Amino acid sequence: MNDFQVVVDAVHKGDIKTAVAETQKALDKGADVQEFLDKALIATMDDVGENFSKGITFVPQMLRSAKTMQECMKLLASSFQEGAVKSKGKVLIGTVKGDLHDIGKNLVAMMLEGAGFIITDLGVDVHPDKFVHKAQEIEPDIIAMSALLSTTMPSMPLTIEALEKAGIRDKVKVIIGGAPVTGKYAKEIKADSYGSDAGASVNLAKSLLGLS
Amino acid sequence: MKKNRPLFRQLTPKQVRQIDENGRRILEEIGIHIVGDTVFDRLHKAGVDIDYDNSRVRFSSDCLSKLINHAPPRFTLFSQDGRNDLQMGKGNVYFGNGGRVFRILDMNKGGGYRYTLLKDVINTAILVDHLEYIRFYIIACQAHDLGPEDYHLKDFFCAFNHTTKHVMGGCDDVQGAEHVWKLASLIAGNESRLRERPFVSVITNMTSPLTCDANTLNILDYCTCRGIPVTCAPAPIASATAPATLAGTLSLMHAEALAGVAITQALTPGAKVLYGAVPATMDLRTMEYTMGAVEMGMMNTSAVQLAKLYNLPIYASGGLTEAKRPDIQAGFEKLFSNVTVAMAGADYIHLAAGLMDSGNSLSYEQFVIDNELIGMIHRILTGIRVDEETLGFDVISSVGPGGNYVMEEHTINHMHDEYFYPNLCVRSNFDVWEEKGHPDMLTKAHEIVEKILVKGRESRLEPDLIKRITKVFPAILETL
Numbered sequence: 001m002n003d004f005q006v007v008v009d010a011v012h013k014g015d016i017k018t019a020v021a022e023t024q025k026a027l028d029k030g031a032d033v034q035e036f037l038d039k040a041l042i043a044t045m046d047d048v049g050e051n052f053s054k055g056i057t058f059v060p061q062m063l064r065s066a067k068t069m070q071e072c073m074k075l076l077a078s079s080f081q082e083g084a085v086k087s088k089g090k091v092l093i094g095t096v097k098g099d100l101h102d103i104g105k106n107l108v109a110m111m112l113e114g115a116g117f118i119i120t121d122l123g124v125d126v127h128p129d130k131f132v133h134k135a136q137e138i139e140p141d142i143i144a145m146s147a148l149l150s151t152t153m154p155s156m157p158l159t160i161e162a163l164e165k166a167g168i169r170d171k172v173k174v175i176i177g178g179a180p181v182t183g184k185y186a187k188e189i190k191a192d193s194y195g196s197d198a199g200a201s202v203n204l205a206k207s208l209l210g211l212s
Numbered sequence: 213m214k215k216n217r218p219l220f221r222q223l224t225p226k227q228v229r230q231i232d233e234n235g236r237r238i239l240e241e242i243g244i245h246i247v248g249d250t251v252f253d254r255l256h257k258a259g260v261d262i263d264y265d266n267s268r269v270r271f272s273s274d275c276l277s278k279l280i281n282h283a284p285p286r287f288t289l290f291s292q293d294g295r296n297d298l299q300m301g302k303g304n305v306y307f308g309n310g311g312r313v314f315r316i317l318d319m320n321k322g323g324g325y326r327y328t329l330l331k332d333v334i335n336t337a338i339l340v341d342h343l344e345y346i347r348f349y350i351i352a353c354q355a356h357d358l359g360p361e362d363y364h365l366k367d368f369f370c371a372f373n374h375t376t377k378h379v380m381g382g383c384d385d386v387q388g389a390e391h392v393w394k395l396a397s398l399i400a401g402n403e404s405r406l407r408e409r410p411f412v413s414v415i416t417n418m419t420s421p422l423t424c425d426a427n428t429l430n431i432l433d434y435c436t437c438r439g440i441p442v443t444c445a446p447a448p449i450a451s452a453t454a455p456a457t458l459a460g461t462l463s464l465m466h467a468e469a470l471a472g473v474a475i476t477q478a479l480t481p482g483a484k485v486l487y488g489a490v491p492a493t494m495d496l497r498t499m500e501y502t503m504g505a506v507e508m509g510m511m512n513t514s515a516v517q518l519a520k521l522y523n524l525p526i527y528a529s530g531g532l533t534e535a536k537r538p539d540i541q542a543g544f545e546k547l548f549s550n551v552t553v554a555m556a557g558a559d560y561i562h563l564a565a566g567l568m569d570s571g572n573s574l575s576y577e578q579f580v581i582d583n584e585l586i587g588m589i590h591r592i593l594t595g596i597r598v599d600e601e602t603l604g605f606d607v608i609s610s611v612g613p614g615g616n617y618v619m620e621e622h623t624i625n626h627m628h629d630e631y632f633y634p635n636l637c638v639r640s641n642f643d644v645w646e647e648k649g650h651p652d653m654l655t656k657a658h659e660i661v662e663k664i665l666v667k668g669r670e671s672r673l674e675p676d677l678i679k680r681i682t683k684v685f686p687a688i689l690e691t692l
Contacts, residue, residue, distance in 0.1 A: 014624070058627055062618055064619050103618065196647075197639055
């Protein structure tokens with residue numbers, strides 16, 4: 001039995017109201033923020049992720065859980081800034097230039113956030129320069145690019161080129177995804193990796209950063 | 213399972229009437245030839261017109277209606293454990309396999325074919341027991357490793373011991389039926405319990421055209437007297453044992469099926485009986501018997517309408533194919549008849565799982581594949597729920613233009629009840645499919661077969677009960 005069982009259950013269920021209220025209670029009582037994050041939120045999302053890969057939990061439920069976690073994280077935000085807790089890493093994400101499709105990209109962002117990453121979402125139709133500027137500003141560990149159309153996929157290598165020109169390509173891992181994107185294509189354009197679906201992206205991001 | 217109004221009709225109401233009138237005329241003017249005279253007196257007492265010189269029975273319109281009126285419009289085909297009881301005549305559609313197959317495609321022998329054995333009776337029973345949408349088990353095949361002695365004791369015992377779903381099978385003679393009855397009584401506890409909740413039923417057949425042999429009558433008599441549900445199903449073949457025209461074959465089949473019902477009611481008023489239909493065609497280019505023909509599905513779909521004209525539950529046929537392997541041809545031939553017969557509202561669709569090769573061959577993998585196809589058909593039968601909740605105005609309003617519905621409560625509330633989630637159909641994206649080594653349906657089905665057969669081996673009957681059974685019938689020991 002976990003000390004934060006009520007929050008754990010609420011995150012499992014995707015019950016935002018209860019989860020947020022209980023998180024506030026825990027903080028008011030002076031709970032250790034790192035312990036709360038690890039035991040109540042991240043461990044639960046790991047559970048949810050495992051159930052998802054077994055086919056027990058469906059995507060909408062998993063995203064609800066992730067969203068619930070996200071809302072709880074907002075309450076912990078002040079502690080983040082004070083350096084009381086560690087995040088898994090920073091991810092800069094966006095749909096590439098010319099492409100307006102964002103459901104898949106949003107799913108990946110949500111899943112990564114649920115897994116403990118800090119997400120900066122640039123939205124859709126993101127110009128290579130915009131990726132570069134933001135990357136220079138926030139120094140992400142990972143840049144994640146999405147494309148739904150085979151016609152917009154060439155924006156991916158263009159963005160990678162722009163990162164190279166700016167001299168920051170070797171400071172970040174680049175991952176790509178989207179319906180027409182393949183592992184083979186990722187190799188061709190020298191991206192670091194490729195995720196076949198939103199579920200795969202979490203493990204992908206963790207393994208690229210050497211996290212378990 | 214939901215109640216389904218018929219979603220599809222092959223015949224117009226006028227066509228149904230025309231075929232029905234023609235069928236009744238056949239029974240009134242031509243009649244049925246009965247081989248052997250053991251039941252003539254009882255049929256005569258029930259008002260059937262007997263032509264003793266020519267061994268012919270004819271049914272006047274009044275007599276036919278009166279007899280058919282005795283047949284129960286609704287009854288239950290029970291399962292051993294009560295978890296798969298099948299309600300006949302209440303608008304439900306149930307699919308099951310078919311029987312008397314002699315050949316099997318054995319994926320463990322490099323995909324070769326061999327004659328079926330007792331172990332195939334056992335394995336198919338295990339498969340049906342585990343497959344959600346295959347709701348009853350018909351003794352699937354001939355056990356070529358069994359001698360004729362005590363044959364039905366052994367094959368029915370293996371069925372009862374490996375599935376608790378309703379078991380149906382054919383009997384070669386009255387002694388076979390007697391063995392089945394005694395065996396089932398032991399399992400039920402006693403004879404009156406079996407009569408109350410019969411978890412076994414017996415298939416007999418009319419011989420087209422217009423013939424019923426003494427053996428069939430004796431089995432019908434034996435079973436109906438003891439409360440065992442039956443069918444007496446004609447299997448006319450258009451252009452061979454029935455007219456070339458579908459309307460002609462349907463008329464003949466209808467006459468024979470009604471005669472089967474009427475005869476059971478003359479022998480045992482109120483007997484539980486299913487209107488039987490196994491119509492098929494010949495390919496006149498070669499004189500091949502073709503159960504997988506598209507016309508087979510059309511005729512079975514029509515047969516449902518003919519049975520329902522009399523409020524009789526129907527034992528219909530569907531899901532047959534001429535293909536020799538679980539392939540593309542098998543997929544679409546099976547789908548045609550299964551979906552149309554089901555959408556017509558057939559109570560009991562047999563032959564619908566596991567069969568290939570015009571009903572001569574079976575494949576374990578085909579059982580698993582058909583289970584999924586039948587699951588999808590049930591999704592069609594369930595229909596589209598339309599009410600305030602499912603119309604979803606509120607969620608459309610709250611998401612608004614440009615949003616998405618993935619995480620909405622409404623989505624989570626309905627993600628299980630709106631969709632059928634297939635296990636076999638390959639749905640993964642292209643890369644995952646490549647990573648996994650290009651899985652296809654047949655290889656996935658084979659994996660599922662292996663899993664089910666490994667975990668489903670143990671007996672369904674209690675060890676003590678098996679001891680009592682083998683004490684009465686020592687021959688059964690040979691099967692254990």
